[in-house]
Amino acid sequence: MPHVTLVTTNEEAIIKLNNYKYHCVFVDNMLSEENGLTLAQYIRHSQDDKIQYIPIILCTAFTGFQSIVKARDAGVTEILAKPISPDQIMEKLHNALFNPRNFVITDHYFGPDRRRRIKMIAKDNEKRQTNSPVFEPSNKVNDVDEETP
Amino acid sequence: MSKNEFILKQKEMLVRAQSIIDKASVGYENVLKQDIHSLKQHIESGCIIDAIHLCHRIHSQAGTFGWPLITEISGWFKRHLEIQQKTQVNNNINRLFLGSLDTVLNNKLKGEGEASIKLLQHIESTLKNQSTE
Numbered sequence: 001m002p003h004v005t006l007v008t009t010n011e012e013a014i015i016k017l018n019n020y021k022y023h024c025v026f027v028d029n030m031l032s033e034e035n036g037l038t039l040a041q042y043i044r045h046s047q048d049d050k051i052q053y054i055p056i057i058l059c060t061a062f063t064g065f066q067s068i069v070k071a072r073d074a075g076v077t078e079i080l081a082k083p084i085s086p087d088q089i090m091e092k093l094h095n096a097l098f099n100p101r102n103f104v105i106t107d108h109y110f111g112p113d114r115r116r117r118i119k120m121i122a123k124d125n126e127k128r129q130t131n132s133p134v135f136e137p138s139n140k141v142n143d144v145d146e147e148t149p
Numbered sequence: 150m151s152k153n154e155f156i157l158k159q160k161e162m163l164v165r166a167q168s169i170i171d172k173a174s175v176g177y178e179n180v181l182k183q184d185i186h187s188l189k190q191h192i193e194s195g196c197i198i199d200a201i202h203l204c205h206r207i208h209s210q211a212g213t214f215g216w217p218l219i220t221e222i223s224g225w226f227k228r229h230l231e232i233q234q235k236t237q238v239n240n241n242i243n244r245l246f247l248g249s250l251d252t253v254l255n256n257k258l259k260g261e262g263e264a265s266i267k268l269l270q271h272i273e274s275t276l277k278n279q280s281t282e
Binding site for chain 2 (some may be wrong): 087090
């Protein structure tokens with residue numbers, strides 16, 4: 001049975017993180033949007049591998065563009081917008097654990113890849129393929145006469 | 150609707166979680182009444198910061214416990230209170246939102262139906278009139 005630990009402050013969370021191994025951290029932004037991000041930054045700046053790479057799911061009602069950018073830059077893995085539902089929690093947990101984004105390490109950022117992968121389709125050359133047969137109108141005239149024996 | 154295909158065990162967990170939330174939702178109406186009452190008191194006493202915090206909490210919780218319209222309205226209200234915090238208190242807007250929250254609560258409006266749409270349109274048109282005055 002997986003173990004769930006509930007804490008109410010960043011300090012308690014840090015103590016638990018340093019003493020136990022967790023597969024995922026849910027951070028609830030209650031009143032201040034900075035509060036949860038402080039913990040996210042602590043996790044991403046940790047020198048301990050077992051802490052540094054933990055997926056972070058931020059539960060927040062601060063869903064304005066600037067808030068999302070801040071959370072992304074703090075190294076949050078997934079953002080769960082309040083009000084939440086069990087289905088959404090499962091969805092984010094599933095993505096974080098079984099469909100993780102690659103980690104990016106630069107001088108200024110350490111955390112999951114912040115870019116969403118979008119497949120670009122070239123305008124000129126259609127590269128999509130279909131398994132269905134393509135039917136064209138049969139109004140062409142054969143320009144090659146068949147030879148009759 | 151979820152994009153991921155969940156296994157049977159996960160689906161069972163979701164059903165169990167939803168049933169726990171449904172049970173908690175029964176008592177949430179009283180919590181909501183108390184929160185809206187406290188919100189009025191914060192507004193009347195000019196404690197805008199406390200009102201913003203409470204609005205934020207109502208916005209975060211109400212939708213989960215079956216009151217999506219409360220979440221919508223308190224989200225608007227919070228944004229207007231944040232503006233008032235930087236500028237000045239607008240009693241007309243505050244009365245509009247507090248009255249709307251009461252209407253949703255007293256009529257148990259869940260976010261669908263004509264009454265809900267009319268209420269949202271009323272809020273929108275009143276806010277537009279306010280901004281043009």
